[in-house]
Amino acid sequence: MIVCFVLVTLVFMAVRLVPGDPERNAIGGFDGTEQQKEEALARARQDLHLDRALPIQYLETLRSAVTFDFGTSFQTQQPVTTVIGDRIGSTLRLALAGTLVIFVVALPLGMIVGALTNGRRRALDVGFSGITGFLGSVPPYVLGVVLVYLFAYTFDWFPRTPAGGWTDEVLPALAVGLGPALLLARVVRVETLGVLGQDYMRTARSKWLSPVRVYLRDVLPNVVAPAITIGGVLFSSLIGGAVVVESIFNRNGLGRSLIEAIQLGDYPLVQAIALILGVTVVVVNTLVDIALAAVDPRTMVRT
Amino acid sequence: MSRAFGRRKRWLATLLGTPTGVAGVVLLSALVILAIIGPPIWGDAAVKSDFLRTLRPPSPAHPLGTNGSGQDNLARVLVGTRLSLLMAAGAVAISASIGLLSGALLVTVGGRTQRIGATVIDTWLGFPSILLSVLIIAVLEKGRGAIVIAIGLSIAPFFARITLTSAASVVGLDYVAAGRLLGLSRRRIASRYVLGTIVDSLVVAVFSMFGQSLIAISALTYLGFGGARSGIESWTSIDWGSVLNDSVRNFRDQPASVLGPAIAIALAGVAFGWFGDALGRSLNPRLTVRSIGGTPRLTTPGETA
Numbered sequence A: 001m002i003v004c005f006v007l008v009t010l011v012f013m014a015v016r017l018v019p020g021d022p023e024r025n026a027i028g029g030f031d032g033t034e035q036q037k038e039e040a041l042a043r044a045r046q047d048l049h050l051d052r053a054l055p056i057q058y059l060e061t062l063r064s065a066v067t068f069d070f071g072t073s074f075q076t077q078q079p080v081t082t083v084i085g086d087r088i089g090s091t092l093r094l095a096l097a098g099t100l101v102i103f104v105v106a107l108p109l110g111m112i113v114g115a116l117t118n119g120r121r122r123a124l125d126v127g128f129s130g131i132t133g134f135l136g137s138v139p140p141y142v143l144g145v146v147l148v149y150l151f152a153y154t155f156d157w158f159p160r161t162p163a164g165g166w167t168d169e170v171l172p173a174l175a176v177g178l179g180p181a182l183l184l185a186r187v188v189r190v191e192t193l194g195v196l197g198q199d200y201m202r203t204a205r206s207k208w209l210s211p212v213r214v215y216l217r218d219v220l221p222n223v224v225a226p227a228i229t230i231g232g233v234l235f236s237s238l239i240g241g242a243v244v245v246e247s248i249f250n251r252n253g254l255g256r257s258l259i260e261a262i263q264l265g266d267y268p269l270v271q272a273i274a275l276i277l278g279v280t281v282v283v284v285n286t287l288v289d290i291a292l293a294a295v296d297p298r299t300m301v302r303t
Numbered sequence B: 001m002s003r004a005f006g007r008r009k010r011w012l013a014t015l016l017g018t019p020t021g022v023a024g025v026v027l028l029s030a031l032v033i034l035a036i037i038g039p040p041i042w043g044d045a046a047v048k049s050d051f052l053r054t055l056r057p058p059s060p061a062h063p064l065g066t067n068g069s070g071q072d073n074l075a076r077v078l079v080g081t082r083l084s085l086l087m088a089a090g091a092v093a094i095s096a097s098i099g100l101l102s103g104a105l106l107v108t109v110g111g112r113t114q115r116i117g118a119t120v121i122d123t124w125l126g127f128p129s130i131l132l133s134v135l136i137i138a139v140l141e142k143g144r145g146a147i148v149i150a151i152g153l154s155i156a157p158f159f160a161r162i163t164l165t166s167a168a169s170v171v172g173l174d175y176v177a178a179g180r181l182l183g184l185s186r187r188r189i190a191s192r193y194v195l196g197t198i199v200d201s202l203v204v205a206v207f208s209m210f211g212q213s214l215i216a217i218s219a220l221t222y223l224g225f226g227g228a229r230s231g232i233e234s235w236t237s238i239d240w241g242s243v244l245n246d247s248v249r250n251f252r253d254q255p256a257s258v259l260g261p262a263i264a265i266a267l268a269g270v271a272f273g274w275f276g277d278a279l280g281r282s283l284n285p286r287l288t289v290r291s292i293g294g295t296p297r298l299t300t301p302g303e304t305a
Helices: A002-017 A022-026 A034-047 A056-067 A079-114 A122-136 A140-154 A167-196 A199-206 A211-247 A253-264 A267-295 A297-301 B002-015 B019-047 B073-109 B111-126 B131-141 B145-172 B174-181 B186-222 B240-249 B255-283 B284-292
Strands: none
Touching: A002 A267, A002 B111, A002 B174, A056 B111, A056 B131, A079 A122, A079 A167, A079 A211, A079 A253, A079 A267, A079 B019, A122 B019, A122 B186, A140 A211, A140 B131, A140 B255, A167 A211, A211 A253, A211 A267, A211 B111, A211 B131, A253 A267, A253 B019, A253 B131, A267 B111, A267 B131, A297 B019, B002 B255, B019 B255, B073 B111, B073 B145, B073 B186, B073 B240, B073 B255, B131 B145, B131 B186, B145 B186, B186 B240, B240 B255
């Protein structure tokens, strides 16, 4: 809550700090008759609440943030909420698919490698840390470019331009999700090794419980908690990755709109998207804390 | 004399003791050499346009093909090394000085202010740095200077956090109290006792952040925040992000050209991380023992193991 308030304040100050008249910047590329221009200027001034005294401007900005009324986009002359409504779906799909990649790759991979390397298979162990360490630090946009080169151009498995349908989602999701997934897999492996060393695992084995049952019932719940802990950090990097990756894959999402809006000086849109993405990150971080408390009650003491 | 020599030998041995350490040292030296000799050698080739040979596929003369203006893609990547490294160095210098100063200030003040400051830093850290930096660029004028400042500001909390955490853990120790009792000046305690012990983790952070900011800066120049390309181009305005932008725009016609800048950015980012880790191990061997299964933590002489 406080963080959201701080965010609004920062974005408010940012728009005021822009060199030159924000409203003149804003309609710089607007063509039309003098009168239309004057009207657009007046509307811009009103949208940014520039026709009032500073404290009032601030209160108005706060009010519009609470009521989700962000004014009119300078570029398209549509309400900002409409523009965002058109584009948020693409970003949401990317974020969800990316999160899916993170957990679907990281949990099984980390657990399997952990189970296989439990004191054995040194080569696999070294290979695993080497590969995950390398690929995990390749930035999403570079990974995206290489994935497109490999799977859309060299092998022709995926469409080169958005074709509609689920195939559009695969490469972007891998681009934003694979790096965090591999880093998480390393954590999961270490946690799995830790769990496998516990006494209750020896008990479970001595009772001849089936390995599958042991891994699902005893190991999985114990590695989920640390996975969720860094899940918040990973989500934040996923949103950051999406901002750049969307423009690589020509997706009409919020991140790409933000970049375009900044380059065109479309401040109502910048303000709105920055708030939405920022608040999402903050909310997810809070949810992570709550989920963590639900999965692992011990963490409650800390918070 | 011989003891000092032996110590240095051991230091080098730890630095080169792991495969990633060796790779980091080799790659990093290659990058620095390339940044120095690259522009004089390939500078002309990188900007020489040949409008009869635009968007050519890879060939012996142009191993990565040519771009939309008929310039050699490989030469542009090689020449871009210098600007990419310089911009990253600028960003790290800004963020390290801001982070170090604010972290040190918070430790000195202590108490409630320190707790509030720590919360601010953590919130700042949790926010996607790319989002923060594009917002800062929105405020500043577009251009490479703005990018460096924006990245510098958005990774500054990282240095502040490290300073705060490691300095706070040192300040409470007995030997600092002993120094104070001996009547040493605050400045001497701060520089010899506290800074001297946390400098290892700061050096490691500088290198890993160098890689991070290189990646982030390339992302921003890729997105076109580096300023428009003017008519007559000189090699001083080429960096990996702008080369990548160029290649991605021509993806359909000449896909192979994206590999040059993509590999350069990825390798450089990884190399700095590897080098930083190896350096950390050799500066403070105890760091490795403690870092298993968690974040690296600095142990200090006064701490019981």
